[in-house]
Amino acid sequence: MDNSSRSINQLVQILSKTPAFSEKGAERFIEWWWKKPKEDRKKFLEEWTDFTDFGFCSRCFYFANEELCHFCRDADRDKEIICLTVSPFTVDIIEKSSDFKGNYFVLGEEVSGHHNVKKIKSIQARLENLKKSIKEDSVKELILATDFTSSGEATAQLVKEIILPLFPALKISRLGRGFHGGDMISYGDPLTIKKALERRE
Numbered sequence: 001m002d003n004s005s006r007s008i009n010q011l012v013q014i015l016s017k018t019p020a021f022s023e024k025g026a027e028r029f030i031e032w033w034w035k036k037p038k039e040d041r042k043k044f045l046e047e048w049t050d051f052t053d054f055g056f057c058s059r060c061f062y063f064a065n066e067e068l069c070h071f072c073r074d075a076d077r078d079k080e081i082i083c084l085t086v087s088p089f090t091v092d093i094i095e096k097s098s099d100f101k102g103n104y105f106v107l108g109e110e111v112s113g114h115h116n117v118k119k120i121k122s123i124q125a126r127l128e129n130l131k132k133s134i135k136e137d138s139v140k141e142l143i144l145a146t147d148f149t150s151s152g153e154a155t156a157q158l159v160k161e162i163i164l165p166l167f168p169a170l171k172i173s174r175l176g177r178g179f180h181g182g183d184m185i186s187y188g189d190p191l192t193i194k195k196a197l198e199r200r201e
């Protein structure tokens with residue numbers, strides 16, 4: 001095996017450790033990469049390097065390049081209502097589809113049938129921030145925008161069980177059933193999402 005095939009194998013191994021690539025996907029990416037002129041490769045890497053310092057908002061866990069994300073820094077948003085999602089990308093969908101002007105909270109994980117201990121611990125750790133926000137901002141309503149799948153429902157139930165006993169006066173709502181059972185929010189069209197927010201229950 002010459003040096004270049006050794007490094008290609010190494011690259012496949014590195015890439016297939018990321019959630020974006022299967023081993024086959026990593027091979028396709030490397031083929032594409034190999035065909036690119038050197039200048040384009042450099043540019044691609046430089047563009048990625050710009051995102052090295054990015055992280056999550058220390059308050060709501062949305063994407064941020066400062067301590068707080070642009071939602072949490074925006075004084076015009078209604079702090080008394082929080083919409084909780086599992087993924088930061090769901091925040092983007094809701095933001096694009098509706099006229100929701102409250103704040104967001106990103107859970108980062110959802111619980112499913114098995115192997116939940118690590119996930120529950122991570123959810124509990126993030127919910128510490130949510131408890132703080134509910135207290136400090138006198139939050140009146142928490143909208144649970146988790147999917148209408150069994151894991152989405154289980155996650156919503158877990159959040160309720162943790163939060164409600166601490167804040168009995170807090171209204172905890174769920175998106176309206178414009179989504180049919182089993183539906184995922186990320187597959188919803190903008191109108192369905194807008195209506196589901198309006199018809200929350």
Ligand SMILES: [Zn+2]
Pocket residue numbers: 057058059060061062068069070071072073
């Ligand atoms: Zn934030």
